Amino acid sequence: MxxxxxxxxxxxxxxxxxxxxxxxxxxxxxxxxxxxxxxxxxxxxxxxxxxxxxxxxxxxxxxxxxxxxxxxxxxxxxxxxxKVDIILIEVIVRNIATGSLSKNLGIPDGKVLPFTLVEFDYKNDALGDPKLNDQHCLILELVKNEAELDQLRAMAREVNSILRPYFHDKGLNLVDFKLEFGRDKDGKIILADEISPDNCRFWDLETGEKMDKDRFRQGLGGLKVAYEEVLNRILG
Missing domain, CATH: 3.30.200.20 (Phosphorylase Kinase; domain 1)
Incomplete structure (x- = not known):
């Protein structure tokens, strides 16, 4: 190709x-x-x-x-x-409170949420990727209707239901992650972008060590070693 x-x-x-x-x-x-x-x-x-x-x-x-x-x-x-037309909604899936959720709402860092939280952010760097509610999404015409918002949430929860036990078996807690979706040539909404330590938070189940981009955000060092460890666990 x-x-x-x-x-x-x-x-x-x-x-x-x-x-x-x-x-x-x-x-x-x-x-x-x-x-x-x-x-x-x-x-x-x-x-x-x-x-x-x-x-x-x-x-x-x-x-x-x-x-x-x-x-x-x-x-x-x-x-x-x-090739897909990206939907300009970042779908955030949270299992454990940390980062902006703890900062903005005062939920203790590390608190396991009573249910999986799905949030929408506007994929717009110039505006700083602000939070969106359903009405914002419709006003901005980011989706065609409310049914598509429900579809994005359902697909995100499905991905979480697969990834969370998968990583648990690898000794990693899937804390939260960001997904992006797009429309294919037939207009079907499918998963896009990437799934990696750049847009997922992984904590080691035993030690709580951070194995993702928070090592860069928080100046912890050892980013490449952490990413290599995530890959090694995936490959078994």
Whole structure:
């Protein structure tokens, strides 16, 4: 598959057109950003780790009936994907309170939530990815109707119901994570973006050690080692 023109560049990936109008190539970058781009760095090999982790998770989810844009991993840093129109809603799934949830609502850090919380953020860097309610989503025409919002929530909960016990068996607590969805060529809503320690929080079940991008956000160091450990546990 030939990589052609750059069609989009985000904080963690570049997207390139191919000789097939319905397929794109995602290139995973080594760049690190936090706090809406206010903190930046680069970690050699980070992109390759996220590509490999995402590949394994997309394949596992597919076996469990969750369709995504993933087609195949091409090499260490490149993934072939179905071309989708991204829905500009970041779907946040929370099992344990931490980060902005604790900061904004005063819920103690580390408190296990009584049920899985699903939130929406506006995928808009210029506005700082603000929180959305259903009416905001409809006013902004990010979805066609309320049924699609219900569908996003249901799909996010389904992904959580698969990933949470999967990672528990690997000795990791899936604290929270961010999902993105897009419409394929037929207009069907499918899972997109990536699933990696860049957009998931993993805590070691025994020690509570953070195994995700919080190591960068909080200046803990050892980010690449943590990502490698997540991959090793996935691969068994």
């Amino acid at each position: 030939e990589k052609r023109d750059l069609i989009y560049e985000g904080k963690a990936k570049r997207l390139f057109s191919t000789d097939d109008a319905n397929l794109v190539i995602a290139e995973f970058k080594d760049d690190l950003t936090a706090f809406n781009g206010a903190k930046k760095d680069n970690e050699s090999g980070k992109g390759a780790l996220n590509n490999k982790i995402s590949t394994e998770l997309f394949k596992m989810l597919a076996k469990n009936g969750v369709e995504s844009h993933f087609v195949e991993m091409l090499d260490d840093t490149h993934m072939l994907c179905k």
